[in-house]
Every structure is written in C-alpha cells, then in structure tokens.
Amino acid sequence: MSSIISVANLSKTYGSGFKALKNVNLDIKRGEIFALLGPNGAGKTTLISIICGIANPSEGRVLVGGEDIQTSYRKARSLIGLVPQELHTDAFESVWATVSFSRGLFGKPKNPAHIEKVLKDLSLWDKKDSKIITLSGGMKRRVMIAKALSHEPQILFLDEPTAGVDVELRKGMWEVVRTLQQSGVTIILTTHYIEEAEEMADRIGVINKGEIVLVEDKATLMQKLGKKRLTLHLQNKISALPESLGHYELDLCDSGATLVYDYDTKGERTGITSLLSDLRTAGIRFNDLDTTQSSLEDIFVDLVRTS
Structure with a gap:
C-alpha cells in the first residue's frame, strides 16, 4: 500500500x-x-x-x-x-x-x-x-x-x-x-x-x-508486546511458595489464596503445562483458573515508561 x-x-x-x-x-x-x-x-x-x-x-x-x-x-x-x-x-x-x-x-x-x-x-x-x-x-x-x-x-x-x-x-x-x-x-x-x-x-x-x-x-x-496472565484460585491458602516452584516467578496474592503467573504471547504453553504438573506434585490444588491478555493501554504505559 x-x-x-x-x-x-x-x-x-x-x-x-x-x-x-x-x-x-x-x-x-x-x-x-x-x-x-x-x-x-x-x-x-x-x-x-x-x-x-x-x-x-x-x-x-x-x-x-x-x-x-x-x-x-x-x-x-x-x-x-x-x-x-x-x-x-x-x-x-x-x-x-x-x-x-x-x-x-x-x-x-x-x-x-x-x-x-x-x-x-x-x-x-x-x-x-x-x-x-x-x-x-x-x-x-x-x-x-x-x-x-x-x-x-x-x-x-x-x-x-x-x-x-x-x-x-x-x-x-x-x-x-x-x-x-x-x-x-x-x-x-x-x-x-x-x-x-x-x-x-x-x-x-x-x-x-x-x-x-x-x-x-x-x-x-x-x-509482540502483550502479556498474558494466568490466575489460579487455590483450594486452600498457602503462606509461601515451595522452592520447587521458584523458577516460575509466581506471585502469591489475596493472602495466599491466589497464584498469578505472567507470561508473553509468543507461545509458552509448555511452561503452563509444566507449571500445572509441578503444582500437583507440590500438593497445591486449585478450584478455578482464568487467563487475561494485556490491553493496548498496558502496552502503551510500558512503552512510555521505558522510552
């Protein structure tokens, strides 16, 4: 064009x-x-x-x-x-x-x-x-x-x-x-x-x-610049994350009732599969999960902040 x-x-x-x-x-x-x-x-x-x-x-x-x-x-x-x-x-x-x-x-x-x-x-x-x-x-x-x-x-x-x-x-x-x-x-x-x-x-x-x-x-x-967020709503609250999950950079929120995992949109499905498997191994169960994707506003704010 x-x-x-x-x-x-x-x-x-x-x-x-x-x-x-x-x-x-x-x-x-x-x-x-x-x-x-x-x-x-x-x-x-x-x-x-x-x-x-x-x-x-x-x-x-x-x-x-x-x-x-x-x-x-x-x-x-x-x-x-x-x-x-x-x-x-x-x-x-x-x-x-x-x-x-x-x-x-x-x-x-x-x-x-x-x-x-x-x-x-x-x-x-x-x-x-x-x-x-x-x-x-x-x-x-x-x-x-x-x-x-x-x-x-x-x-x-x-x-x-x-x-x-x-x-x-x-x-x-x-x-x-x-x-x-x-x-x-x-x-x-x-x-x-x-x-x-x-x-x-x-x-x-x-x-x-x-x-x-x-x-x-x-x-x-x-x-390219958007992020996705996986939110896990746990069956039981936890006070801290096991060391075996440390490399996932998870955030423990809502006084230990929710786990949040941010990842990019370039295809980290394998990482999510591994995360869910490792959660089961660690004895952490969840009732529900949901995913959200960052908006253009999120991307804009990040770009302006770093430019």
Missing part, C-alpha cells in the same frame, strides 16, 4: 531552545486509520500542525499526496481536513453557513448536495439552520468534522475528537470514521482514550519526548 503522508528527518526547535520534535520519520499508508498515541507534551499536536501547514519545521521534509507541504502548500493543504480540539467559528452562525464557508476557503465551488450529504452522515441535517451557540458539545464536535469534510479531503486528522463526548455519541462518531475509511479517506487519530485506538486503528504509532518510539500494526503490536 502506497504512502499518502511521508515525514522525513523532521525536527522542530522553538525559540526558547525546546525541541518539540527530534528527527521524526513516519509514513502513513493511503486508506488506513492510524492512531498516534503519546502523553501530554509528547509532540503529537506539533507533528500534526507541521503536516497541516500550521507550523513550520526547523528541519526535515513532509510530503502529502506527493506534494511538499512547504513548496506546494496550497496543493498539499487542499488534501487535508483537520478536526482540532476546539471549535473556532462564529458562534452565532448557522451550521449550514459555517460548513459551506469552510468549503469556500479552499476555493471549491458551491456544492449544496455535498454539504447536505456531509450533514446527513453526521446526523446534523435537522440542525442545519441552528446557530452554533445553541448546540451541545457533542454536536459542535460533529460540526467540526463537517467543516473538515466540506472540501472533500483525502486525509482527515482527528485531534482528540471525542474528548468530553458521552459514550453513545462517541460510538456514533466511530461509525462515521469507519464509513469515511470505506470511502477511501485516510484517517489519523490522536486520542487519550486507548480503547478508541484499540477499537479503530489499523496501525499504532507511539511518540514520546518528541521521538517516535514505534510504529506497528495493531495486531502485531498486541502479539
């Missing part, structure tokens, strides 16, 4: 000397949903701002659809729709007028049919004549997406699109995002809701302290 965004050796240093980005290299594939994760101050918004032409890089190059974001600014920017964290528009303007105005800013001819489709897709059609100031927070976020889609971009940046939005509306917005992807739009998502990335993304990128920590297919990332 070809890249629609290519970032090469990108750095950003502010006048204060603070380095917000440090030699970032990143390729985003055409038609994918890419989740960019990172703690506050990691460089997410700076990276997006440079790609969208809002901020200038100190070093490096960004190509959007093959167009250089600096030397071919208008062509590159016309391919991008940006949904920022805050709505910046006339609060007393109508939904229809503000979305139509956004289309005009890109030099696009009037297209009432397209604006109507966008508003209907985002469940805003019945609000088309409403003033922005009268809308709920969730509806205002939908207006932001409508504005970003007004000029028919190939790429959509969603910067914390569901922050402060209730669960029902968040799921509705996920459905909109999936529909956009099916129509061929490439979507780059930044979020603090890890379950959002886990639910939506094809690939995950993690940025911390201005540097890309990793970029990986979501499924591959979960398999």
Whole structure:
C-alpha cells in the first residue's frame, strides 16, 4: 500500500531552545486509520500542525499526496481536513453557513448536495439552520468534522475528537470514521482514550519526548508486546511458595489464596503445562483458573515508561 503522508528527518526547535520534535520519520499508508498515541507534551499536536501547514519545521521534509507541504502548500493543504480540539467559528452562525464557508476557503465551488450529504452522515441535517451557540458539545464536535469534510479531503486528522463526548455519541462518531475509511479517506487519530485506538486503528504509532518510539500494526503490536496472565484460585491458602516452584516467578496474592503467573504471547504453553504438573506434585490444588491478555493501554504505559 502506497504512502499518502511521508515525514522525513523532521525536527522542530522553538525559540526558547525546546525541541518539540527530534528527527521524526513516519509514513502513513493511503486508506488506513492510524492512531498516534503519546502523553501530554509528547509532540503529537506539533507533528500534526507541521503536516497541516500550521507550523513550520526547523528541519526535515513532509510530503502529502506527493506534494511538499512547504513548496506546494496550497496543493498539499487542499488534501487535508483537520478536526482540532476546539471549535473556532462564529458562534452565532448557522451550521449550514459555517460548513459551506469552510468549503469556500479552499476555493471549491458551491456544492449544496455535498454539504447536505456531509450533514446527513453526521446526523446534523435537522440542525442545519441552528446557530452554533445553541448546540451541545457533542454536536459542535460533529460540526467540526463537517467543516473538515466540506472540501472533500483525502486525509482527515482527528485531534482528540471525542474528548468530553458521552459514550453513545462517541460510538456514533466511530461509525462515521469507519464509513469515511470505506470511502477511501485516510484517517489519523490522536486520542487519550486507548480503547478508541484499540477499537479503530489499523496501525499504532507511539511518540514520546518528541521521538517516535514505534510504529506497528495493531495486531502485531498486541502479539509482540502483550502479556498474558494466568490466575489460579487455590483450594486452600498457602503462606509461601515451595522452592520447587521458584523458577516460575509466581506471585502469591489475596493472602495466599491466589497464584498469578505472567507470561508473553509468543507461545509458552509448555511452561503452563509444566507449571500445572509441578503444582500437583507440590500438593497445591486449585478450584478455578482464568487467563487475561494485556490491553493496548498496558502496552502503551510500558512503552512510555521505558522510552
């Protein structure tokens, strides 16, 4: 799959000397949903701002659809729709007028049919004549997406699109995002809701302290870095583990009522079989067992902690 965004050796240093980005290299594939994760101050918004032409890089190059974001600014920017964290528009303007105005800013001819489709897709059609100031927070976020889609971009940046939005509306917005992807739009998502990335993304990128920590297919990332946990609920409490079980690195929990064994996902079934056999030999019996796998949030926290 070809890249629609290519970032090469990108750095950003502010006048204060603070380095917000440090030699970032990143390729985003055409038609994918890419989740960019990172703690506050990691460089997410700076990276997006440079790609969208809002901020200038100190070093490096960004190509959007093959167009250089600096030397071919208008062509590159016309391919991008940006949904920022805050709505910046006339609060007393109508939904229809503000979305139509956004289309005009890109030099696009009037297209009432397209604006109507966008508003209907985002469940805003019945609000088309409403003033922005009268809308709920969730509806205002939908207006932001409508504005970003007004000029028919190939790429959509969603910067914390569901922050402060209730669960029902968040799921509705996920459905909109999936529909956009099916129509061929490439979507780059930044979020603090890890379950959002886990639910939506094809690939995950993690940025911390201005540097890309990793970029990986979501499924591959979960398999490579995820952990599984085996929990054994014992028939009788034990005060300490026998020496014969020492090499398993078991944790004795719940005042001796539970044994916990963490292992990676690369295939340690033999180790579990041996563990269960050695437990029987040691006279330790259990009533029940269950396994869980680490979430993307667990993986993210570990990556940020060690980077």
